Amino acid sequence: MAGVSLTGISLQVLHTPSTSSLANTTDDNRRGLCRALWGWKFCDSCEASGACALVSCPRNRIPSLGRYFGHYKELVCSYSHDLEYHRKDAVVSSHEEIFDVIRILKEQPNITRDALARQAFRDPTNMGMESEQEHVVGLAVKALTMVYSTHWLKQNAEHDNGDLVSPNWMKDVPFHEFLEGLFPMTDHPGFGEDSSSSFWELKSNITGSKLIRRGGLTFAPTxxxxxxxxxxxxxxxxxxxxxxxxxxxxxxITKYIKEAMGIEESIRLGALPRQLALEALDSIQKIIFPLSDPSAVTLLQRLVVDKNFDEDCLRFEASAIRQPHETNTRYLYFGARLADIYDELENPTPRGFISRWAKRKGAGHANIATIVAVVIALIFGLVTLGLGGFQAWISWQQWKHPIDG
Known part of the structure; x- marks a missing residue:
């Protein structure tokens, strides 16, 4: 088979029509993706006519997943734009083949990337197709876990904030070990204890409005x-x-499972570790943008409009996704990052010219106001001196050239 070389493309290119059948995602494709990822079972009416008749049917949740499906479509388009029209030797040519890669990852979370290629693709030894195989694997990993496993996809992300150091999933590394390396657990003091006084103090100090107002920080979607x-x-x-x-x-998926599961066991179910998902969700809806705070809701609404955040961020759910005791979340995965944000608020990094100059001179951020006052006083002093000199010059001119009465 003839190989194809993957080259970087911008997201603007993805808006141009693609000749590949992969470029279009239909309702059947979306339902197939949900079956592959989360084992959704649709009601008989859905299967027969596409019209849902039951309130309990998972198809009713498809609208809330609109942004996720849009992201999946962008991932697929980034692959389909590299295919020639009806090319017969493509690594995959249908959504169902991508779903098969996802199923293999779920069934064998300890599989290496090299073994996955041998099992999933028709000609895994073709070196000319290796980069394309990596792209398809990265697409499947991203759909399943929402993490990048190849730099190629990362560089074509819709929201790329300059962090291109994310590790690739190497050929000989088991899939679950790659994920464990991305999400190390650290019991950080303060954020690792859900009922400590320090936890509540730290939590109340890093809301979005305070981070913007006091820290001069901003938010970007990833x-x-x-x-x-x-x-x-x-x-x-x-x-x-x-x-x-x-x-x-x-x-x-994991709501009714009592025992704690690691990444390998969770992936078999098509889910991230429950602790990881809870921390990510609660850090948004309970800490940075607490939905109980009207000002936080207003800020989040603005980010939905201005920064294209997922509108679902504004929807709080409890009974459908939480166990009764899951009211306060310990932060074992993201505690260190929350502490880093808190530290930035307490000890802001100098970003302006004066702030950086003060830092270099050892004056410290707390003395910036004093430095500014000295500079202003110096300016006023120079202006006053200039006015005094001008008045003296006027007086000297009047003495040297008196006006005859």
């Missing part, structure tokens, strides 16, 4: 769950993984 709550101290940007409907579907 499509990579592993980048959630990452703070870029140089730019003052906090990345927010905003696909909350996706997180809720993961939580529905």
């Amino acid at each position: 499509e990579d769950l592993s980048n959630h709550l990452k703070l870029n101290r140089r730019t003052g940007v906090i990345e927010i993984f905003h696909y909350t409907a996706f997180l809720k579907e993961n939580l529905r």
Whole structure:
């Protein structure tokens, strides 16, 4: 088979029509994706006519997943634009073949990327197709876990905040070990204890409005769950993984499972670890943008409009996705990042010229106001001196050239 070389394309290119059948995602494709990911079972009416007759049918949740399906379509389009019209040697040529890769990942979460290629593709040894195989695997991984496993997809992300150091899934690494490396657990003091006094104090100090007003920080959407709550101290940007409907579907799968499961066991069910999904969801809806606070809701609504955040961020759900005791969340995956944000609020990174100069001189951020006052006083002093000199010159001119009466 003849190989194809994948080259970087911009998202603008994805808006041009593609000749590949993969470029179109239909309602059947969306339902097929939900079956492959989360094992959805649709009612008989859905299967027969596409019109749902039961309130309990999962098809009723498809509208809330609109942003997630839109992201999946962009991922598929990024692949289909590299295919020639009706090319026969493409690694995959249908959505169902992508779903098959997802099913293999679920059934064998300990599989290596090399073994996955041998099992999933017709000619895994063709070196000319290796980059295309990596692209398809990355697409399946992203659909299942919402993390990037290949730099190619990362560079073509809709919201790319400059973090291109995310690791690739190497050929000889089991899938679950790759994910464990992305999400290490650390019991961070303060955020690791859900009932401690320090937890409530830290939590109340890092709401979105305070981070903007006191810290001069801003928020940007990210499509990579592993980048959630990452703070870029140089730019003052906090990345927010905003696909909350996706997180809720993961939580529905594991709601009735009592024992704690690791990444490998969770992936077999088509879900992220429950603790991970809860932390990501609650850090948005209970800490950064607490939906009980009208000002936080207003801020989140503005981000939905201005920054294209998923509108589902504004929908709080409890009984459908939470166990009775899951009211306060410990932060074992994202505690260190929350603490990093809190530290930035307490010890802001200098970003303006005066702030950086003060930092270099060792004056500290607390003395910036004093420095500004000294500069202003110096300016006023120079202006006063200039006016005094001008008045002296006028007086000297009047003495030297008196006006005869």
